[in-house]
Amino acid sequence: MTDMTASPSGALATDARLRARLRQRKRKQVILQGLGLGAISFAGLMLFILVASLVSTGYKAVTQTHLTVEVFVDPQEISVDKLPRGGFRDVLAAALIKEFPDMAEAGRKDLRALTGVYSNGAQFRLRDMIVADPGLIGQTVTLTVPVSDPFDQLQKDLIKRETPQAQRRVDDRQIAWFDTLAERGMISEPINWGLLTNADSRFPELAGLKGALVGSFWALLVCFAISFPVGIGAAIYLEEFAPKNRMSDIIEVNINNLAAVPSVVFGLLALAVFLGWFGLPRSAPLVGGMTLALMTMPTIIISTRAALKAVPPSIREAALGVGASRHQVVFGHVLPLAMPGVMTGTIIGLAQALGETAPLLLIGMNAFITSAPGTPLDSATALPTQIFIWADSPERGFVSRTSAAILVLLGFLVMMNGIAIYLRNKFERSW
């Protein structure tokens, strides 16, 4: 029954023209594969260079040099009745003079060179300790505080000892003091948790990302709370209920355009509307979140519509066929099946929002703020704007901290995208 073509065995292998064509096809395939591999390798190499350069500068910020001293809390300098004030700085200086008795009679300038090893935050750390427990007055306490930035750089070999004295920020005498302290085991280099638990500071050794992390958290929360319900609502209406006419076409084109609008434009809009007309507070994560929501919404609408479209029509028909009403079809069947796609789109939209800088600059979220925001209405920075501020700072200690902050941001982005991929794989179904 079958139609057999009579062909002599071996004809496949001997026909020269056929073989030439085959060779040519094979060559094209090899070239295409090579190009693809090349593109991927190039992208991989670029990613590697980016991460490697960040890690090679950022790892210095993983530790922070600390100085441990025995401080005698002199009741003559610090008295219980006017506690928040007092000679905390003098008490700290006395602790160092005890280590170097020949400095006892030194002039004010020399003394300042010696106490320069303390971070500016040391006196506040001591004050907070004593305010919390006034019983410490008159006793000797062991205090571990960060050293100031130049000494941290020295410890991490970022300031080279062989550099001529005039060209480095610590002079030979200070290096000698520092080395003596190190010999006596008073210098340590623990993990720099302050990078995550401190708020911003003018002093690199005290600066941390807490304010930026909390600010970004509030902003993303506001962004999610606005863009998720509004985006899904808009997508459901457009995809399932809106009549297909000129109006809905115009809306669709505009939503796609909105997704492509440069983010700085949204910043200008927020500046004019949220700050100008509504009079909302400047630098607040609430406003930041509202601005980011404007940007995230088109992404969520587009991905939700795509997810709704991907639900096969047979499911709608099945539900309609047993007499479900239109909203029962959408909310009972189509939307639950589209949810994994919606979640993936939302997380990717939020990840974009997390990395967005330009609109936040315009609403003032690049202010210098030394405490973490307690509510979305307090002034704050966000992770990308904090990076922007640090990258702009002249202190050398901020170089490694900027890289470390970028790594923290990248870590969050990788985590969010990872969750999106996990959700997609977990709930993906084949029809």
Add this chain to the structure above:
Amino acid sequence: MYDTSISEKTVTQNSIKFSARNVQVHYGDTHAIKDVSVDIEDKTVTAFIGPSGCGKSTFLRCLNRMNDTIDICRVEGDIRLDGQDIYDKRVDPVQLRAKVGMVFQKPNPFPKSIYDNVAYGPKIHGLARNKADLDEIVERALRRGAIWDEVKDRLNEPGTGLSGGQQQRLCIARAVATEPEVLLMDEPCSALDPIATSQVEELMDELRKNYSLVIVTHSMQQAARVSQKTAFFHLGNLVEFGETGQIFTNPQDERTESYITGRIG
């Protein structure tokens, strides 16, 4: 080729379930159904046959107003179910679809458990007063769908995990669960293998005792095997409608004869 037994099937006159008069359907500018008038009897299998694109599925979808969901589709004419105009403004398509169930070409169970698939219709129409009631409805529907024995021990497993033929019978059970009077089937066996097809065909014959069945099919053998009445559609016209045996053995119209002998189609 044709089953000779069909002409011997007893054909008794049943009451009219659906009566359609001068039905016209337009898809945008396309005139898909042209002036179709037909009476569909109760407790009878009526088959719609015809070449692809002849309008048989479109006409079937008029009977439970599934065409309403297509924006560009316009239905004119008069279709009555038990004497009531189903396109009347006061008729809610949701209620109509509970009375006129539908089974589709590709088995399309919900991606939920077998139990939930069947229970969904009764739930949204409020047919069950309590859980025990619902259990009973589900069991009865699955029995009518001739699938109860195969799934009774795994009602909580997803309906999508069943084989194609089982899925289609589950879909039939789902359609039956809302206590419909008419079952519309749009090429219900075209995605099934021969064994599953014969099971579904047996089931149709069984269902005929309680329901009016309307099936659209591409297979003339299937129409000959399961139906008592056959309607032949061609280019949007209802060319011929009559006893199945008569259509297949002694067609009155030249086009019908050409189609069943394989010259057009």
